Amino acid sequence: MATRTIKRPQQIDSWVSFLRAHAAITRELSAQLQREHGLTLNDYEVLLHLSHAEGGRMRRVDLAQQVVLTASGITRLLEGLERSGFVCKETCASDARVSYAKLTGEGAAKLKVAAATHLRGIDELFLSRYSGSELTTLAELLARLPLTGADCKTSSEPCS
Amino acid sequence: MATRTIKRPQQIDSWVSFLRAHAAITRELSAQLQREHGLTLNDYEVLLHLSHAEGGRMRRVDLAQQVVLTASGITRLLEGLERSGFVCKETCASDARVSYAKLTGEGAAKLKVAAATHLRGIDELFLSRYSGSELTTLAELLARLPLTGADCKTSSEPCS
DNA sequence: GCGCTATACTTGAGGGCACAACTATGGCAA
DNA sequence: TTGCCATAGTTGTGCCCTCAAGTATAGCGC
Numbered sequence: 482m483a484t485r486t487i488k489r490p491q492q493i494d495s496w497v498s499f500l501r502a503h504a505a506i507t508r509e510l511s512a513q514l515q516r517e518h519g520l521t522l523n524d525y526e527v528l529l530h531l532s533h534a535e536g537g538r539m540r541r542v543d544l545a546q547q548v549v550l551t552a553s554g555i556t557r558l559l560e561g562l563e564r565s566g567f568v569c570k571e572t573c574a575s576d577a578r579v580s581y582a583k584l585t586g587e588g589a590a591k592l593k594v595a596a597a598t599h600l601r602g603i604d605e606l607f608l609s610r611y612s613g614s615e616l617t618t619l620a621e622l623l624a625r626l627p628l629t630g631a632d633c634k635t636s637s638e639p640c641s
Numbered sequence: 642m643a644t645r646t647i648k649r650p651q652q653i654d655s656w657v658s659f660l661r662a663h664a665a666i667t668r669e670l671s672a673q674l675q676r677e678h679g680l681t682l683n684d685y686e687v688l689l690h691l692s693h694a695e696g697g698r699m700r701r702v703d704l705a706q707q708v709v710l711t712a713s714g715i716t717r718l719l720e721g722l723e724r725s726g727f728v729c730k731e732t733c734a735s736d737a738r739v740s741y742a743k744l745t746g747e748g749a750a751k752l753k754v755a756a757a758t759h760l761r762g763i764d765e766l767f768l769s770r771y772s773g774s775e776l777t778t779l780a781e782l783l784a785r786l787p788l789t790g791a792d793c794k795t796s797s798e799p800c801s
Numbered sequence: 802g803c804g805c806t807a808t809a810c811t812t813g814a815g816g817g818c819a820c821a822a823c824t825a826t827g828g829c830a831a
Numbered sequence: 832t833t834g835c836c837a838t839a840g841t842t843g844t845g846c847c848c849t850c851a852a853g854t855a856t857a858g859c860g861c
Contacts, residue, residue: 491776492767493760495783500686502786503663504709508849509787521817526660542839549664554818556841561817578826578839600653607652610785616651619782623655625770626662627669668819681847702809714848716811721847738809738856 510602518595519565523548523558525599528567528592531584538571538583549628567591670762678755679725683708683718685759688727688752691744698731698743709788727751 511522520528526548531537539547545555559582562568567588571581584592611619671682680688686708691697699707705715719742722728727748731741744752771779 490764491773491780492763492771495767495776495780496763497686498780498783498786498788499663500667500682501709501788502783503659505787507660508709512849522660523817526657540839549661549668551819552840553820553842557817576827576839580840603652603656604650606787607655611652611782613651615782616655618778620651620655620658622771622775622779622782623658623662626658627665627766628658628661672819683847700809711849712810713812713850717847736809736857740810 506606510599510606513602514595514599517598518591520591520595521558523550524562525592525595527558527562527582528584528588528595531568531582532589532592534584536583537589538581540573540579541582542579544582562588565591666766670759670766673762674755674759677758678751680751680755681718683710684722685752685755687718687722687742688744688748688755691728691742692749692752694744696743697749698741700733700739701742702739704742722748725751 507522514520514522514525527544530544530547531539541555541559542552544550544559545552548555550558559568562582563570567585568582569585571583573579573581607616667682674680674682674685687704690704690707691699701715701719702712704719705712708715710718719728722742723730727745728742729745731743733739733741767776
Protein backbone atom coordinates (compact mmCIF):
# COMPACT_ATOMS: atom_id res chain seq x y z
CA MET A 482 0.00 0.00 0.00
CA ALA A 483 2.96 2.26 0.48
CA THR A 484 4.67 1.69 -2.83
CA ARG A 485 1.73 0.69 -4.97
CA THR A 486 0.04 4.05 -4.72
CA ILE A 487 -2.97 4.77 -6.81
CA LYS A 488 -2.13 7.24 -9.54
CA ARG A 489 -4.14 10.34 -8.94
CA PRO A 490 -4.97 12.74 -11.73
CA GLN A 491 -2.77 15.77 -11.88
CA GLN A 492 -5.59 18.23 -11.53
CA ILE A 493 -6.26 16.79 -8.09
CA ASP A 494 -2.65 17.05 -7.09
CA SER A 495 -2.60 20.61 -8.32
CA TRP A 496 -5.73 21.45 -6.44
CA VAL A 497 -4.67 19.91 -3.14
CA SER A 498 -1.26 21.55 -3.33
CA PHE A 499 -3.00 24.77 -4.13
CA LEU A 500 -5.29 24.54 -1.13
CA ARG A 501 -2.59 23.61 1.31
CA ALA A 502 -0.11 26.13 0.05
CA HIS A 503 -2.69 28.88 0.27
CA ALA A 504 -3.61 27.97 3.82
CA ALA A 505 -0.01 27.77 4.94
CA ILE A 506 1.15 30.93 3.20
CA THR A 507 -1.75 33.17 4.05
CA ARG A 508 -1.68 32.07 7.64
CA GLU A 509 1.90 33.19 7.93
CA LEU A 510 1.81 36.32 5.78
CA SER A 511 -1.49 37.38 7.28
CA ALA A 512 -0.26 36.94 10.82
CA GLN A 513 2.87 38.89 9.95
CA LEU A 514 0.89 41.73 8.40
CA GLN A 515 -1.47 41.82 11.34
CA ARG A 516 1.28 41.72 13.91
CA GLU A 517 3.47 44.38 12.36
CA HIS A 518 0.90 46.69 10.81
CA GLY A 519 -2.55 45.72 12.04
CA LEU A 520 -3.72 44.99 8.52
CA THR A 521 -5.49 42.04 6.98
CA LEU A 522 -4.26 40.57 3.73
CA ASN A 523 -7.42 41.93 2.14
CA ASP A 524 -6.95 45.28 3.82
CA TYR A 525 -3.57 45.45 2.18
CA GLU A 526 -4.90 44.41 -1.21
CA VAL A 527 -7.61 47.05 -1.03
CA LEU A 528 -5.16 49.80 -0.15
CA LEU A 529 -2.95 48.59 -2.97
CA HIS A 530 -5.73 48.63 -5.55
CA LEU A 531 -6.80 52.10 -4.43
CA SER A 532 -3.24 53.38 -4.74
CA HIS A 533 -3.14 52.21 -8.35
CA ALA A 534 -6.56 53.59 -9.19
CA GLU A 535 -7.29 56.83 -10.97
CA GLY A 536 -7.48 59.52 -8.31
CA GLY A 537 -6.88 56.98 -5.59
CA ARG A 538 -10.51 56.03 -5.48
CA MET A 539 -12.75 53.24 -6.67
CA ARG A 540 -16.38 52.29 -6.52
CA ARG A 541 -17.04 49.81 -3.77
CA VAL A 542 -18.47 47.32 -6.20
CA ASP A 543 -15.38 47.39 -8.41
CA LEU A 544 -13.18 47.05 -5.40
CA ALA A 545 -15.16 44.01 -4.32
CA GLN A 546 -14.60 42.39 -7.68
CA GLN A 547 -10.88 43.10 -7.64
CA VAL A 548 -10.29 41.43 -4.31
CA VAL A 549 -12.98 38.79 -4.82
CA LEU A 550 -15.21 39.77 -1.96
CA THR A 551 -18.98 40.07 -1.75
CA ALA A 552 -20.63 43.45 -1.46
CA SER A 553 -21.17 42.99 2.23
CA GLY A 554 -17.60 41.86 2.67
CA ILE A 555 -16.35 45.09 1.16
CA THR A 556 -18.68 47.15 3.32
CA ARG A 557 -17.28 45.60 6.48
CA LEU A 558 -13.69 45.75 5.32
CA LEU A 559 -13.95 49.42 4.38
CA GLU A 560 -15.68 50.09 7.70
CA GLY A 561 -12.47 49.10 9.40
CA LEU A 562 -10.22 51.06 7.06
CA GLU A 563 -12.42 54.13 7.48
CA ARG A 564 -12.27 53.84 11.25
CA SER A 565 -8.51 53.72 10.97
CA GLY A 566 -8.55 56.75 8.69
CA PHE A 567 -6.88 55.00 5.76
CA VAL A 568 -9.78 55.50 3.36
CA CYS A 569 -12.77 57.80 3.29
CA LYS A 570 -16.11 57.84 1.54
CA GLU A 571 -16.87 60.00 -1.43
CA THR A 572 -20.21 60.35 -3.13
CA CYS A 573 -20.73 60.22 -6.86
CA ALA A 574 -22.23 63.29 -8.49
CA SER A 575 -23.78 61.47 -11.44
CA ASP A 576 -25.14 58.43 -9.63
CA ALA A 577 -26.45 58.73 -6.11
CA ARG A 578 -26.25 55.01 -5.58
CA VAL A 579 -22.50 54.68 -5.77
CA SER A 580 -20.06 55.76 -3.14
CA TYR A 581 -16.34 55.76 -3.73
CA ALA A 582 -13.69 54.55 -1.41
CA LYS A 583 -10.82 57.00 -1.52
CA LEU A 584 -7.33 56.46 -0.23
CA THR A 585 -6.33 59.11 2.31
CA GLY A 586 -2.82 60.45 2.73
CA GLU A 587 -2.59 58.48 5.90
CA GLY A 588 -3.69 55.37 4.04
CA ALA A 589 -1.06 55.87 1.37
CA ALA A 590 1.59 56.28 4.03
CA LYS A 591 0.40 53.16 5.80
CA LEU A 592 0.54 51.19 2.58
CA LYS A 593 4.06 52.35 1.92
CA VAL A 594 5.27 51.26 5.32
CA ALA A 595 3.43 47.96 5.24
CA ALA A 596 4.64 47.20 1.73
CA ALA A 597 8.24 47.20 2.85
CA THR A 598 7.94 44.20 5.11
CA HIS A 599 5.09 42.52 3.28
CA LEU A 600 6.87 42.48 -0.06
CA ARG A 601 9.90 41.09 1.64
CA GLY A 602 7.79 38.26 3.01
CA ILE A 603 6.48 37.47 -0.44
CA ASP A 604 9.94 37.59 -1.93
CA GLU A 605 11.30 35.19 0.62
CA LEU A 606 8.48 32.82 -0.13
CA PHE A 607 8.77 32.80 -3.89
CA LEU A 608 12.28 33.81 -4.82
CA SER A 609 13.80 31.13 -2.62
CA ARG A 610 11.78 28.44 -4.37
CA TYR A 611 11.73 29.31 -8.03
CA SER A 612 14.06 30.43 -10.74
CA GLY A 613 13.23 33.42 -12.90
CA SER A 614 11.81 31.37 -15.72
CA GLU A 615 9.86 29.21 -13.33
CA LEU A 616 8.31 32.31 -11.83
CA THR A 617 7.29 33.44 -15.27
CA THR A 618 5.70 30.09 -15.97
CA LEU A 619 3.95 30.00 -12.63
CA ALA A 620 2.59 33.52 -13.01
CA GLU A 621 1.33 32.72 -16.48
CA LEU A 622 -0.37 29.52 -15.40
CA LEU A 623 -1.95 31.03 -12.31
CA ALA A 624 -3.26 33.97 -14.27
CA ARG A 625 -5.30 31.56 -16.33
CA LEU A 626 -7.33 30.46 -13.34
CA PRO A 627 -10.64 32.23 -12.80
CA LEU A 628 -10.01 35.64 -11.32
CA THR A 629 -13.58 36.52 -10.57
CA GLY A 630 -16.44 34.68 -9.06
CA ALA A 631 -18.31 34.88 -12.35
CA ASP A 632 -15.56 33.21 -14.35
CA CYS A 633 -15.64 30.42 -11.90
CA LYS A 634 -19.36 29.98 -11.84
CA THR A 635 -19.82 29.45 -15.54
CA SER A 636 -17.38 26.59 -15.59
CA SER A 637 -19.34 24.51 -13.16
CA GLU A 638 -22.79 25.23 -14.42
CA PRO A 639 -23.48 22.86 -17.33
CA CYS A 640 -24.93 19.86 -15.58
CA SER A 641 -27.75 18.10 -17.36
CA MET B 642 -0.88 55.31 -18.12
CA ALA B 643 -2.59 52.44 -19.81
CA THR B 644 0.26 51.33 -22.02
CA ARG B 645 3.23 52.50 -20.01
CA THR B 646 2.62 50.19 -17.10
CA ILE B 647 5.18 49.78 -14.42
CA LYS B 648 6.85 46.41 -14.66
CA ARG B 649 6.03 44.49 -11.54
CA PRO B 650 8.20 41.62 -10.37
CA GLN B 651 6.89 38.22 -11.29
CA GLN B 652 6.67 36.96 -7.75
CA ILE B 653 4.11 39.67 -7.06
CA ASP B 654 2.10 38.77 -10.12
CA SER B 655 2.21 35.15 -9.09
CA TRP B 656 1.14 35.96 -5.59
CA VAL B 657 -1.74 38.22 -6.55
CA SER B 658 -3.01 35.73 -9.10
CA PHE B 659 -2.68 33.07 -6.49
CA LEU B 660 -4.72 35.00 -3.98
CA ARG B 661 -7.46 35.95 -6.37
CA ALA B 662 -7.73 32.54 -7.93
CA HIS B 663 -7.98 30.92 -4.55
CA ALA B 664 -10.70 33.28 -3.42
CA ALA B 665 -12.71 32.82 -6.59
CA ILE B 666 -12.34 29.06 -6.81
CA THR B 667 -12.93 28.22 -3.19
CA ARG B 668 -15.92 30.49 -3.05
CA GLU B 669 -17.52 28.55 -5.87
CA LEU B 670 -16.41 25.04 -5.00
CA SER B 671 -17.17 25.59 -1.35
CA ALA B 672 -20.65 26.91 -2.05
CA GLN B 673 -21.28 23.98 -4.37
CA LEU B 674 -20.11 21.46 -1.79
CA GLN B 675 -22.18 23.12 0.89
CA ARG B 676 -25.27 23.36 -1.23
CA GLU B 677 -25.24 19.81 -2.53
CA HIS B 678 -23.76 17.93 0.40
CA GLY B 679 -23.66 20.23 3.41
CA LEU B 680 -19.89 19.93 3.64
CA THR B 681 -17.14 22.50 3.95
CA LEU B 682 -14.08 22.28 1.75
CA ASN B 683 -12.13 21.38 4.86
CA ASP B 684 -14.76 18.87 5.92
CA TYR B 685 -14.24 17.17 2.61
CA GLU B 686 -10.47 17.24 2.89
CA VAL B 687 -10.63 15.74 6.34
CA LEU B 688 -12.89 12.91 5.25
CA LEU B 689 -10.59 12.33 2.32
CA HIS B 690 -7.47 12.15 4.44
CA LEU B 691 -9.18 9.79 6.87
CA SER B 692 -10.25 7.54 4.03
CA HIS B 693 -6.65 7.21 2.89
CA ALA B 694 -5.31 6.66 6.40
CA GLU B 695 -4.40 3.34 7.94
CA GLY B 696 -7.56 1.97 9.55
CA GLY B 697 -9.51 5.06 8.52
CA ARG B 698 -8.32 6.97 11.52
CA MET B 699 -5.79 9.65 12.37
CA ARG B 700 -4.63 11.58 15.37
CA ARG B 701 -6.24 14.97 15.53
CA VAL B 702 -2.92 16.70 15.54
CA ASP B 703 -1.76 14.94 12.37
CA LEU B 704 -5.05 15.72 10.72
CA ALA B 705 -4.61 19.37 11.63
CA GLN B 706 -1.23 19.44 9.96
CA GLN B 707 -2.52 17.78 6.81
CA VAL B 708 -5.26 20.31 6.23
CA VAL B 709 -3.27 23.23 7.67
CA LEU B 710 -5.57 24.02 10.54
CA THR B 711 -4.77 24.88 14.14
CA ALA B 712 -5.50 22.42 16.90
CA SER B 713 -8.61 24.31 17.89
CA GLY B 714 -9.72 24.49 14.29
CA ILE B 715 -9.61 20.71 14.02
CA THR B 716 -11.53 20.34 17.26
CA ARG B 717 -14.34 22.51 15.94
CA LEU B 718 -14.36 20.92 12.52
CA LEU B 719 -14.49 17.38 13.93
CA GLU B 720 -17.22 18.50 16.31
CA GLY B 721 -19.41 19.08 13.32
CA LEU B 722 -18.46 15.87 11.56
CA GLU B 723 -19.10 13.91 14.76
CA ARG B 724 -22.51 15.48 15.15
CA SER B 725 -23.28 14.43 11.61
CA GLY B 726 -22.05 10.93 12.35
CA PHE B 727 -19.33 10.95 9.70
CA VAL B 728 -16.47 10.45 12.14
CA CYS B 729 -16.23 9.24 15.72
CA LYS B 730 -13.70 9.52 18.49
CA GLU B 731 -11.37 6.73 19.48
CA THR B 732 -8.98 6.78 22.38
CA CYS B 733 -5.39 5.68 22.20
CA ALA B 734 -4.35 2.83 24.45
CA SER B 735 -0.71 3.80 24.70
CA ASP B 736 -1.09 7.55 25.12
CA ALA B 737 -4.06 8.94 26.98
CA ARG B 738 -3.55 12.39 25.52
CA VAL B 739 -4.30 11.50 21.96
CA SER B 740 -7.71 10.79 20.55
CA TYR B 741 -8.20 9.50 17.07
CA ALA B 742 -10.74 10.68 14.58
CA LYS B 743 -12.13 7.63 12.82
CA LEU B 744 -14.14 7.60 9.65
CA THR B 745 -17.50 5.88 10.10
CA GLY B 746 -19.26 3.85 7.44
CA GLU B 747 -21.66 6.70 7.05
CA GLY B 748 -18.76 9.09 6.61
CA ALA B 749 -17.17 6.92 3.94
CA ALA B 750 -20.47 6.79 2.10
CA LYS B 751 -20.88 10.54 2.36
CA LEU B 752 -17.40 11.07 1.00
CA LYS B 753 -18.10 8.80 -1.94
CA VAL B 754 -21.25 10.67 -2.87
CA ALA B 755 -19.71 14.09 -2.39
CA ALA B 756 -16.61 13.14 -4.36
CA ALA B 757 -18.63 12.52 -7.47
CA THR B 758 -19.77 16.10 -7.90
CA HIS B 759 -16.82 17.73 -6.21
CA LEU B 760 -14.25 16.05 -8.41
CA ARG B 761 -16.26 17.02 -11.43
CA GLY B 762 -16.14 20.64 -10.28
CA ILE B 763 -12.38 20.48 -9.95
CA ASP B 764 -12.00 18.84 -13.32
CA GLU B 765 -14.05 21.50 -15.01
CA LEU B 766 -11.92 24.14 -13.42
CA PHE B 767 -8.53 22.74 -14.30
CA LEU B 768 -8.93 20.50 -17.33
CA SER B 769 -10.62 23.24 -19.30
CA ARG B 770 -7.70 25.57 -18.74
CA TYR B 771 -4.57 23.48 -19.00
CA SER B 772 -3.07 20.82 -21.17
CA GLY B 773 -1.69 17.64 -19.69
CA SER B 774 1.87 18.85 -19.62
CA GLU B 775 0.85 22.20 -18.22
CA LEU B 776 -0.97 20.43 -15.42
CA THR B 777 2.15 18.47 -14.65
CA THR B 778 4.19 21.64 -14.54
CA LEU B 779 1.65 23.43 -12.39
CA ALA B 780 1.37 20.56 -9.94
CA GLU B 781 5.13 20.36 -9.66
CA LEU B 782 5.53 24.09 -9.08
CA LEU B 783 2.71 24.30 -6.57
CA ALA B 784 4.04 21.33 -4.64
CA ARG B 785 7.19 23.31 -4.01
CA LEU B 786 5.33 25.94 -2.02
CA PRO B 787 5.28 25.50 1.74
CA LEU B 788 2.75 22.88 2.65
CA THR B 789 2.83 23.36 6.37
CA GLY B 790 2.80 26.38 8.58
CA ALA B 791 6.26 25.52 9.82
CA ASP B 792 7.78 25.48 6.34
CA CYS B 793 6.36 28.90 5.85
CA LYS B 794 7.43 30.36 9.11
CA THR B 795 11.08 29.63 8.76
CA SER B 796 11.31 31.49 5.53
CA SER B 797 10.18 34.79 6.97
CA GLU B 798 11.98 34.73 10.24
CA PRO B 799 15.51 36.02 9.70
CA CYS B 800 15.10 39.73 10.21
CA SER B 801 17.85 41.45 12.11
C1' DG C 802 8.92 10.18 43.67
C1' DC C 803 9.25 15.37 42.38
C1' DG C 804 9.45 19.03 39.46
C1' DC C 805 9.99 20.70 34.62
C1' DT C 806 8.99 21.03 30.06
C1' DA C 807 6.71 19.22 25.95
C1' DT C 808 2.70 17.51 23.73
C1' DA C 809 -2.49 16.68 22.76
C1' DC C 810 -6.56 18.63 23.09
C1' DT C 811 -10.48 21.87 24.62
C1' DT C 812 -12.76 26.24 25.52
C1' DG C 813 -13.81 31.36 25.47
C1' DA C 814 -13.58 35.38 22.86
C1' DG C 815 -13.30 37.75 18.72
C1' DG C 816 -12.64 38.68 13.70
C1' DG C 817 -13.54 37.91 8.72
C1' DC C 818 -16.54 36.51 5.46
C1' DA C 819 -20.93 34.85 3.14
C1' DC C 820 -25.91 34.67 2.49
C1' DA C 821 -30.29 36.66 2.67
C1' DA C 822 -33.19 40.44 3.19
C1' DC C 823 -33.66 45.25 2.83
C1' DT C 824 -33.35 50.34 1.15
C1' DA C 825 -32.45 53.53 -2.37
C1' DT C 826 -31.46 54.97 -6.87
C1' DG C 827 -31.25 54.47 -11.99
C1' DG C 828 -32.99 53.27 -16.48
C1' DC C 829 -36.22 51.60 -19.65
C1' DA C 830 -40.74 50.77 -21.72
C1' DA C 831 -45.51 51.40 -22.44
C1' DT D 832 -45.80 59.44 -15.70
C1' DT D 833 -46.03 54.94 -13.88
C1' DG D 834 -44.44 50.35 -13.37
C1' DC D 835 -40.80 47.19 -13.48
C1' DC D 836 -36.37 45.36 -13.19
C1' DA D 837 -31.36 46.11 -12.47
C1' DT D 838 -27.75 47.93 -9.72
C1' DA D 839 -25.19 49.91 -5.36
C1' DG D 840 -24.87 49.50 -0.90
C1' DT D 841 -26.08 48.24 4.17
C1' DT D 842 -27.46 45.29 7.96
C1' DG D 843 -28.78 40.92 10.63
C1' DT D 844 -27.32 36.45 11.29
C1' DG D 845 -24.36 32.74 11.43
C1' DC D 846 -20.28 29.84 10.21
C1' DC D 847 -15.34 29.06 10.22
C1' DC D 848 -11.17 29.99 11.87
C1' DT D 849 -7.55 31.97 14.91
C1' DC D 850 -5.36 33.33 19.27
C1' DA D 851 -4.86 32.93 24.11
C1' DA D 852 -5.56 30.46 28.09
C1' DG D 853 -6.47 26.30 30.41
C1' DT D 854 -6.52 21.00 31.42
C1' DA D 855 -4.47 16.59 31.18
C1' DT D 856 -0.99 13.37 30.12
C1' DA D 857 3.85 12.06 28.88
C1' DG D 858 8.74 11.97 29.39
C1' DC D 859 12.97 13.24 31.51
C1' DG D 860 16.54 14.71 34.89
C1' DC D 861 17.53 14.48 39.59
